[in-house]
Amino acid sequence: MSENTLQLVVPTAAQLEWMDRGIGVIIHLDVQVFEPDYAFREQWGYTPDPAVFNPSELDTDQWIATAKAAGAEYAVLVAKHCSGFSLWPTQAHDYSVQSSPWKDGQGDIVGDFIQSCHKFGLKPGLYCSAATNAYMNVDNPGRVRTGDPEEQANYNRVIELQLSELWGNYGEIFYIWFDGGVLPPEEGGPDIVPLLEQLQPHAVVYQGPHDWYSLTRFTGNERGEAPDPFWNTTHDFTSDDGTVEVDDRGGSPDGARWVCGEADLPNRGQLQAFQGGWFWRDGEERYLYSVDHLVERYFSSIGRNTNLLIGMVVDDRGLVPDAERLQFEQFGTRMRQIFTEPVAKTAGTEYSLSLSLPDGRAPTVLLLSEDIAQGECVRRFEVEALMSGIWTKIWAGTVIGHHRIERFEPIHATELRLNILDRVASPQITEFSAWEVEASLLSGPLDMTQRCQICIQRGASGLVEMSCTNPALSLRYTLDGSEPNAESPIYDAPFALPGGGTVKAKACINHLSQSPTVTAIFGVDRQAWRVVRTSLNSPFPNGGAADVVHLLDDNSKTYWHTYHTDKKLSAPPHEVVLDMGAEREVAAFTFLPRNDGSYSGTPDQYAFYLSVDGHGWTLAAEGIWDDLRENLGMHIVELSQSVLGRYLRFVAKHAVDDADNVIVAGIGIIESKV
Structure with missing residues (x-):
């Protein structure tokens, strides 16, 4: 046993209270609920007429009662999302409830929401996007699209006025949410820290200005899954908008700041439902997450040292739909049944x-x-x-x-x-x-080794590395094709495998609890390969983790992806052509999925082609991977007979769960030994 002597970073009193409240909800209602074809990034210069906004049965008491039934202790209202339409009668512009037929323009949803939170004992939070506003022609990270300095200054004044209204007119706000962060003044953005200090000095702020003392942060995805381990202390300040998943959001035990983690997810299917499941659209009740799924997310968030924030849609009546209301009630009941009385x-x-x-x-x-x-x-x-x-x-x-x-x-x-x-x-x-x-x-296997996912990869350095989604488990492995057992070595450092070969590994916590074996076969070194062309290489580099060149290593944390704001461009099929540098007798193809606990975007239908000259192509293999949920390790596609080729063409024909983008960590081959 050892004891360090570091100076400990501690949370503020506001952060302590926020973490004690555990579960929250975030409520979305905007013009696209009434005009579902509206997509602001495809229609710059157009926003729906405020006359479409008329939730005639709107009842914020019903919203918050539903949240309370789920066990939520705080609620966040999206007072202004990316369209720019504001749910309170702002004086900043006319695009708000005061120009709508709802309550003849005399209503104030923000005010009603705050009153309902007080009535039911939930702490109120407000989301107001400073990063995007289609009505004012502003996109991430909060700059006017024309680049005109006068327009930017005007937008900054609007943001400051609107935040002054939200923070100054409704009493104490427990939680303030910025999706995509706030462009700092030194980079041309609004100056909001003085407003916070003056109007809401005790608020906890999600992805707010870095010098604010009570902050929370994005955990890397909108699946409700925190990294394991997750430290509230960190050196990292995030300003993500959740549209792209990112790794390395688990903080550091020696982090300089306490920035709490919040794992969020919609209550409708992230991949199938309208606008990521955050907004209501008629007929999509079939995409509701099961109660079992929400229970799993509780353990992957609250159980990993973060809070859990669940999306709550509001329909065109202004109500939480009946199916959602039942879902939230059943989730709350289930959690109370799980944590009834300790043994x-x-x-x-x-x-x-x-x-x-x-x-x-x-x-x-x-x-x-x-x-x-x-x-x-x-x-x-x-x-x-x-x-x-x-x-x-x-x-x-x-x-x-x-x-x-x-x-x-x-x-x-x-x-x-x-x-x-x-x-x-x-x-x-x-x-x-x-x-x-x-x-x-409880959903899912109770044995932690059966829930883990093992990754075996070979990086650009040529060294084989292994990891497990549960870092508490030991990895035992073999290199001779035999099954790992209690006598097999424990993986503790990367190792060389210069001639290629087979690596088998399993995770274990003790002799009674072991995972299934995961096998990786490594073939041709690809350091001399090059990318010839691709149908789409995403414009989002994700901090250097994303680029098509990463197909040429076996690092499952780096990848080629096609994510784009235009889903017509990003959706499969997509393909890439690789030059192997010389003609080779191909006996098998290797395929490495991105391994971060998610299979979103991973191709499950594929085709491999080979060519001698890069023009005439031979279909070498095609098929379906049906085990991606259980195995995010290396996949091998063996050929019935070897095929000669110098150029390799990989086609991702479809992605898991109909995802609208493609993500692949590595493509390679195994040569014939003949």
Whole structure:
């Protein structure tokens, strides 16, 4: 056991209260609900007439009552989204509820929402996009599209006026949301910090100005999944708008700032539903996420030391639809059933805490929490179970933070023990508890090794690297084609495989709990290959992770993708042509999906072609990958007989879940040995 002596970063009082509230909802209602064909980035210069906006049955009490039933303790209203239409009677311009027929232009949805939050005991939050406003011809990151300085100055005045109205006219706002961040004054944006200091000095701000003291941040996706581990301390300040997934949002144990994490997701299917599932469109109730799915997202957010923010659509009547209302109510009921009464519970400041289990009780959920007012002190922990007189490790991890929650196969033990293995200060464990939950209430496998995903890759350096979506698990591997077992070496560093070959690995927490084996076969080195052409290489580089050249390595964290704001361009089919540098006898193709726990955009229908001269093509293989949800490791497409070629053409014909873009981490070949 070791103890560091770093100066701990701690949260503000406002951040502490925000994290204690756990679950929130974010509510979207805008002109596209009434004019669903409207797509602002394809129709610059046009915005729907405010006369279309008439939610004649609008009831904010119904919204917040539904949120409360789901277990939410705060709510965020999107007061102005990207269209520029404002849900309050702003004095900044005429494009708002005051120009609509709703309540004869005399209504104020923001005011009604705030009153409903107070009525039902939820803390109110407001979203007002400073980054995009189609009505004023402004796009990310908050600049007028013409580049005219006078127009920019006018837009900045509008933003400052609107934020002054929202922050100054409705009392204390618990949470302020900026999607896409705020363009800072030194880069030509509005000066909002003085407004915050004057009007809402106690507010927590999502992706706000970097010098604001109570901030929250994007966790990298809109799937409700936080990275594991997730540290609230970070060196990173995000201004993402959620349209592109990003890695490395897990923070750092030695981060200089406390910036809380919020994992968000819509309540309708992100890939299938209208505008990412955030807005209502008639007939799309079939895309509602199941209660099981929302439960999974609870464990991948709250259970990983972040808050969970769930989207809530409002229909053209101004109501949460019946199907959604039932979904939220059932989710709240399920979570109350899961966390009814612990089998056993303790707390303390010792480096080892024991929990005696009553006879006949076999918990399936364990919860850990530390006093984050003192900072994230714990850097490494393990939990052991006393089974048949033998202590067996069943869980291990790094950060505990506000909450760490994990599921298990029924633990038949007499005692549990939490060991703090590394810390930067004396541990302040506020809860170590065990819960016996019926399997029917939990979705997905209870064994953590069955939920993990293993990635085996070879980078540009030629070294083989392995990773697991659950970093607490050990990876055992072999290089001779045999199945890994308890005697196989544990992966601890990248290693060379100069002649190629087969790597097999499995994840394990102990001798009783092991994952299925994942196999990777490595073939021809591709350092001399080049990209000849591609149907689309996305204009979004994603911090250098995205470019078609990344097809020529086996790093699953870098990739070629076709994401574009114009979905007609980004949707498959898409293709890429590669020059292998010399004619080769191809015995098999290798395909590496992007591996970040998501299969969105991964091709599941494919075709490989070969050519000697780059003009005449031979179809070498085509088919369907039907195991991508279970296996995001290397896929091998073997040929019945070898095919000669110098040029390789890969066609992604369709993507998982009808995704409107393509993402591939690597393409390669295995040569014939003949």
